[in-house]
Amino acid sequence: MSKVGVYKVDITPPLGIDFIGYHRPTGISNIDERIYATAFVFESKETKPVIISIDNIGMLIKDTIIIREQIGKELKIPLENIMVVYTHTHSGPATASNKQVVQSYKTILITNAVKAAVRANENMQPSEVGWNVTMGEIGVNRREILSGGKVGVGININGVVDNRIGLLAIKHPATGRFQGLLVFCTAHPNVLKGDSDILSADYPGRTRDILQDTLYCPVIIIQGAAGNVNANYRGSKEALEKMAYTLSGSVLTMIPSINYKSISKLRTVSTKLSMKLKDIPEPDVLKRMASSVAEQWGVNTDKWLTVLLDLHRQNIRQLSIDLEIQLLQINEGSFSGIPMEPFSETALEIKNKLKNELAFFGGYTNGYLGYLPTKEAYRYGGYEVELNPMVYGPTTDLWMPPVETSEMIAVHNAGYQIGNRSVNGGPKIRKHFTNLFNQMNN
Secondary structure: OOEEEEEEEEOOOOOOOOEEOOOOOOOOOEEOOOOEEEEEEEEOOOOOOEEEEEOOOOOOHHHHHHHHHHHHHHHOOOHHHEEEEEOOOOOEEOOOOOOHHHHHHHHHHHHHHHHHHHHHHHOOEEOEEEEEEEEOOOEEEOEEEOHHHOEEEOOOOOOOOOOEEEEEEEEOOOOOOEEEEEEEEOOOOOOOOOOOOEEOOHHHHHHHHHHHHHHOOOEEEEEOOOOOEEEOOOOOHHHHHHHHHHHHHHHHHHHHHOOOEOOOOEEEEEEEEEEEEOOOOOHHHHHHHHHHHHHHHOOOOHHHHHHHHHHHHOOOOOOEEEEEEEEEEEOOEEEEEOOOEEOHHHHHHHHHHHOOOOEEEEOOEOOOOOEEOOHHHHHOOOHHHHHHHHHHHHHHOOOOOEOOOHHHHHHHHHHHHHHOOOOOOHHHHHHHHHHHHHHHHO
16 A cells, blocks of 8 residues: 655744845844745655655755755665755745855754655555646746847736646545645745745745645645746735635645545656756856846846856856756656746646646756746846846856757656656657657757
C-alpha cells in the first residue's frame, strides 16, 4: 500500500532581517504571519520522493543543494528524489547576503527544512490520492505593450496566462481524513509591494491558512510558470484577502468530485542541460545597459559591469550555465520545474503537447537563477528578457539572458521526462520531443 507523510516547521526569521523581492531600505519590522517549510514524503514499493515547500522568494541553487543533500543523507535516498519548491513570496527574508544575521538565519532555515522532511518520513501513513483541475482568474499577464513596440511591467489584458488551478488531495483510506493538499497555480506572490514592512508568505500563505482551517490538514502552494504573470489583485491587505479567497474557493469547489485511489505510478526524473547565454556585447553597449538599469531600477550595477567588461577583455563572448529540470509524477498528474521564472506560454505548450490538463510546469524549483522567456518575447525586450541579469546576475551567476532557443529546449526536456513511460501516449510524445530537439540543434 502507498504511504504519505507530512510535516510543517516554522521558519520565521528575526525582526530586522533584510527583505528580498523589492529593494526596501529597511528590514522586516512587523510579522503579519509566520512562515513555514512543509515537507511531503511519498512512498511506494519502488521509490520514495520528497517535495518540500519553503516560504521564500527562492534560495540560491548551491544552498538548495545543501538542503537536498542533507535530506538524502537522512532518508537514504538519492538527491534526484528530492524536490524543493519556493512559494516566491516577495515579502520574505533574504538568504543570499553576507550579513551575519542573514547567514545565521539561512543555517537555521536549512536545518528546519531538513527536519521537516525527516519528521514527515517518520509520520508515514497509508494514503490514497486524487487529482482535479479547474480554471480561475488569479493572475494577469504583466508584459504591457508600450508605444514603439517595447514592453514594460504593467497589465496586458490580452496576454497569455495559465489559468489552471490544480489540486492533489491526500486522504487516509480507512478514516477518510485529509492528510494534505498540494495546490498548483500561476501568479506572482507580489500582492504586497515595496511599501510594505511586514513579513508575509503573501497570498500563498493566506490561502494556505484558509484551507488548513477548513480541512484540518497541511497545505502547500506550488507556483507555476509565473515569469510574465502578476497577481490579479495587488497593493493592500484587502487585495491579499481577495487573492486568497479566490484561490481557496476554487480549490474547495474541486474537493467533492475527486476520485481517490492508491498510488500506482510514482517517479522522479532529473535532467541537467547546459544552457547557453547570449553573447556579451561590446563595452560601450555594456556601459549603456548598466547605466539605464541603475537609473530605471535604482540598483547598483557596478559589479555586473565590472565582471562583464573583464570577461570581454579576456575575449570571452559567451557563457553557459547548468539548468536542472526535475519531474515528480504521481499517478496521472505531474509537476516539472526549473530554478527559473518561465512564462505561462511554456507551461501551456507542455500541457497541450501532452494532452494532459494535469501536467503542470513551473519555476522556483531547486533554487533560483533568473527568467526563462519564450523565443517570441525577445523581440519586445523588457525586464524579464533584458534587465533581470543586471539586477540579480551578480548573486545568481546568470550574467546574461539565456539564448532565444533555451525555452524550447526546456520544453523538450520537460515533455520527454513526462512522456517517457507516461500514462497516455508515451512513445508518441517521446517521438515528438525528440524531433523537436533535433530541429533545434540542426
